[in-house]
Amino acid sequence: MSANFFELPETEQISELTIFASTVLEAYEFSIKSIESINYEYNATFKVATTDSTNYALRININSPRSAENIRAEVAWVKFLENVDEILTPRPIANKSGKFVTTVAHAQSGRELNCILYSWLDGEEVGDEPTLEQLQALGQAMARMHESSKDFVLPSDAALPSFQDPFWETEDFLLSDKSKLESQEKDLIDAAFKKITAGTDALYSRENPQIIHADLHGWNMKWYNNQLSIFDFDDCGIGLPIQDIATALYYLDTPEQDEAILNGYTSVSQLPPHIKADLEMLLIHRRLMLLNYLYETNNQEHQELIPTYLEETLRRLRVFLDS
Numbered sequence: 001m002s003a004n005f006f007e008l009p010e011t012e013q014i015s016e017l018t019i020f021a022s023t024v025l026e027a028y029e030f031s032i033k034s035i036e037s038i039n040y041e042y043n044a045t046f047k048v049a050t051t052d053s054t055n056y057a058l059r060i061n062i063n064s065p066r067s068a069e070n071i072r073a074e075v076a077w078v079k080f081l082e083n084v085d086e087i088l089t090p091r092p093i094a095n096k097s098g099k100f101v102t103t104v105a106h107a108q109s110g111r112e113l114n115c116i117l118y119s120w121l122d123g124e125e126v127g128d129e130p131t132l133e134q135l136q137a138l139g140q141a142m143a144r145m146h147e148s149s150k151d152f153v154l155p156s157d158a159a160l161p162s163f164q165d166p167f168w169e170t171e172d173f174l175l176s177d178k179s180k181l182e183s184q185e186k187d188l189i190d191a192a193f194k195k196i197t198a199g200t201d202a203l204y205s206r207e208n209p210q211i212i213h214a215d216l217h218g219w220n221m222k223w224y225n226n227q228l229s230i231f232d233f234d235d236c237g238i239g240l241p242i243q244d245i246a247t248a249l250y251y252l253d254t255p256e257q258d259e260a261i262l263n264g265y266t267s268v269s270q271l272p273p274h275i276k277a278d279l280e281m282l283l284i285h286r287r288l289m290l291l292n293y294l295y296e297t298n299n300q301e302h303q304e305l306i307p308t309y310l311e312e313t314l315r316r317l318r319v320f321l322d323s
Helices: 010-027 069-083 132-148 184-204 243-250 256-267 276-296 307-320
Strands: 032-042 046-050 057-058 100-105 110-120 210-212 222-225 227-230 238-239
Touching: 010 032, 010 046, 010 057, 010 100, 010 276, 069 110, 069 132, 100 276, 110 238, 110 256, 132 227, 132 243, 132 256, 184 243, 184 307, 238 243, 243 256, 243 276, 276 307
Parallel strands: none
Antiparallel strands: 032 046, 046 057, 057 110, 100 110, 210 238, 222 227
């Protein structure tokens, strides 16, 4: 059964995980009125309504390799950010045992799945077409997170990956024995990673790493009453603020959008020291990380993106290596 779960049609996977969500929620103190699937990509996310009319967001890490120690670090940082002015995040909810990570065996996938419950954020997801006002607000929020979290210390029972590692301590599906790439494709990607690693090491030699979000895009933000809130801290790790900025810029389409984020950032704090080539390198690195994810994930819709995404990635790598 476990081998076949990810081969089921997506609708059947979601249906089964909705049933599983009700089992997970037995670990909490409230009574459930409804469970609605709102996102099924990297993780499975559900809107949970209780009989007392309170809403929550339940995240089931169905695709994510993040450990319980990683999620405890995520929770500690989100709780830390609750006390920082002008940063809006959801609130992690403890289960009956007082723990924020609820781990339940999922027989259909053959996995122990880590789950976390957050308070519900009002508003609409910013999505793929953020306004310049929203992007400026993102730049401001990012700067406040970076400034406030410079001295954040992980709890003793928590851990996070280092983003100095070329694959951010995720499994390598591009260059390892698990790679499905042709030898020439691997050679090109390997050359790019060598250049990226040297450039990243140089950045780390000049700046102190700290906790960063590492996945700031429009689908991880909501807009409500002209205020921005940020969620989905599942990718957070120990990195450099410039890596956070580059990740946010990766998802934008125009110079005006880039300028809006950077202007928002500099209205709060100075940009991290960097040159244009550093950002170009980090943008290419982000694309390679997403390519690696496409080969790692069991999400069928994302797997179908591989041929087109790979072709464009190789084209950009040739330009990057010739620059």
